[in-house]
Ligand code: NDP
């Protein structure tokens with residue numbers, strides 16, 4: 001029997017890589033996509049991976065429960081991956097209410113639709129290392145207390161606990177992946193790695209002179225989206241639903257991540273990097289470092305792509321795109 005998956009956020013970075021993975025595994029892949037007047041460009045990532053023709057798109061918005069119920073009835077999924085969100089931390093201070101509605105309450109809409117229409121489906125919630133925020137433990141695991149530091153992180157924490165609550169209240173197979181930062185050439189341009197690789201490519205090609213950043217002392221545990229969507233799928237293949245940290249176990253400053261990108265292009269960071277106070281956040285998460293031991297023991301997951309390999313891939317992809 002062909003398995004059916006429903007993915008929210010299918011037009012985003014992870015949605016595209018997860019679609020590719022599930023199609024390779026023989027799934028029928030369905031995606032919930034919010035309508036826009038520029039529908040021709042919102043499948044750009046799926047096109048980049050060459051899977052746009054193989055996925056089935058359904059109009060719907062995380063804010064609209066009746067629409068989600070209709071999609072759930074039409075698709076009758078075996079697995080539901082809730083990746084849709086207002087996912088940019090900095091924007092969450094500018095749009096705290098929208099972020100709460102989409103990133104937080106949107107999870108309630110998804111869980112309710114599954115509970116009412118397809119309670120036997122397995123559910124994945126895209127939780128985030130941002131929930132740790134002002135951490136007090138050097139390495140964060142599933143038992144580390146949370147202390148969210150942005151409206152985005154608060155909304156994610158709500159979605160996280162609601163997923164746990166539906167699992168415990170209704171016996172649903174609902175798992176939450178606490179994923180640390182993961183990137184790729186398909187990463188949105190507003191996130192720091194892609195902002196850096198895009199700028200490095202522009203400087204290399206003579207299209208720009210400088211790169212403006214905020215807090216370059218922040219440290220992140222960066223992995224590759226391709227590795228991380230594999231962990232999402234593995235979580236839903238377990239007999240019992242649970243929560244798992246997905247991370248590399250290595251942390252790097254924004255400054256050192258930049259250096260990798262500049263050096264790969266044969267450029268010096270000191271000649272081009274400008275610190276712009278306007279790019280600092282009202283509250284910062286200074287350091288994140290995840291301990292993925294539980295996922296390794298449970299289903300043998302480990303990150304395979306290093307930060308260096310990923311940044312090189314991203315710079316090369318941006319050079320190629322901008323040279324066209
Ligand atoms: P992206 O920002 O690339 O994708 C977000 C997706 O959500 C897009 O497809 C977007 O659609 C969709 N979306 C936004 N609002 C709505 C809405 N109201 N209704 C329906 N869909 C909506 O995120 P990523 O792929 O990087 O991340 C996937 C998920 O994982 C997100 O929930 C994110 O918060 C979470 N996460 C990400 C991490 C990372 O490092 N990448 C780490 C931890 C968690 P559109 O194309 O129309 O904008």
Ligand code: GDR
Nearest residue numbers: 087089128129130180181190191192193213214215218279
């Ligand atoms: P983050 O990712 O907030 O960790 O959330 P982002 O790449 O935006 O920031 C990482 C760190 O870099 C610092 N920084 C800058 N960030 C951006 N975007 N632009 C800049 O110019 C800049 N200068 C310095 C930030 O202050 C921060 O410390 C990502 C998102 O994908 C979330 O959805 C996800 O939940 C978490 O990762 C885990």
